[in-house]
Amino acid sequence: MPQSKKDKRQKNVTPFSTHGDSVFRNEKNRQINQVTRESLSIALIYLMNEKPFEKISITELVDRAGVSRTAFYRNYESKEELLSEIGKSLITRIHELNGKESSGKLSYEWYLELFKTIKEHKESFLLFTNANLTAKMLFNRSTFVDVVFPSSESTERYRLIAEEGATQNVINTWFSEGMKESPEEMAELCANLINKG
Secondary structure, X not given: OOOOXXXXXXXXXXXXXXXXXXXXHHHHHHHHHHHXXXXXXXXXXXXXXXXXXXXXXXXXXXXXXXXXXXXXXXXXOOHHHHHHHXXXXXXXXXXXXXXXXXXXXXXXXXXXXXXXXHHHOHHHHHHHHHOOOOHHHHOOOOOHHHHHOOOOOHHHHHHHHHHHHHHHHHHHHHHHOOOOOOHHHHHHHHHHHHOOX
C-alpha cells in the first residue's frame, strides 16, 4: 500500500529536541531533593532535642520538615540512613577545615578552624549537643577517630581515641561555660596539651 504525502512528510520531520528541557528538569529535581534532604536533617535534629531517636516516627519527621512521606522515601530508606548522612556531612566539613592530617596529629590551625566553626555555628552545635548525638550514632557504630584517622595499629588507635575524648571534653566545657576564651586560646591549649606525644 503506497504511503500518502502526509505520511511521508511526518516521517521526515525531526521532532523538537527536548534534551534541554530534560536537563532543566533534572537540575530542578536535584535542587528540590537537596532542599528536602536539608529540611529533613534539620527536622531530625530538632526532634532529637525533644525525644530519643528511637521514638521519632517517620510521620513526625516529615510533618516537622514540611515534606511528604513520598519525598522522604525518595531520598532515604530509613531515619537511620538520614542520621548517617548527617554524620557524613560533618566528616566532610571536618576534612575541609584543614585537610586530612595524615600524621594523626592535629595542628594548631586545625584546632583553630574547629573552634572558630563551633563559635560561628553555636546554635547548631547546641542542637547537636542537646540531641545527645554520639559519634557512634552518627558514624555507623564507629568512633570519630576510626572515620577520620583509620589506623590498623591498636596502640595508635587507642591513643587517638584518648585524644578524641579529651578534645570532646574540652569543647563541651568551653561551650557550656559560654566560650569565654577565644578560638585562638583554645586552639593553642589543644595543640599544646592534647596533641603532645
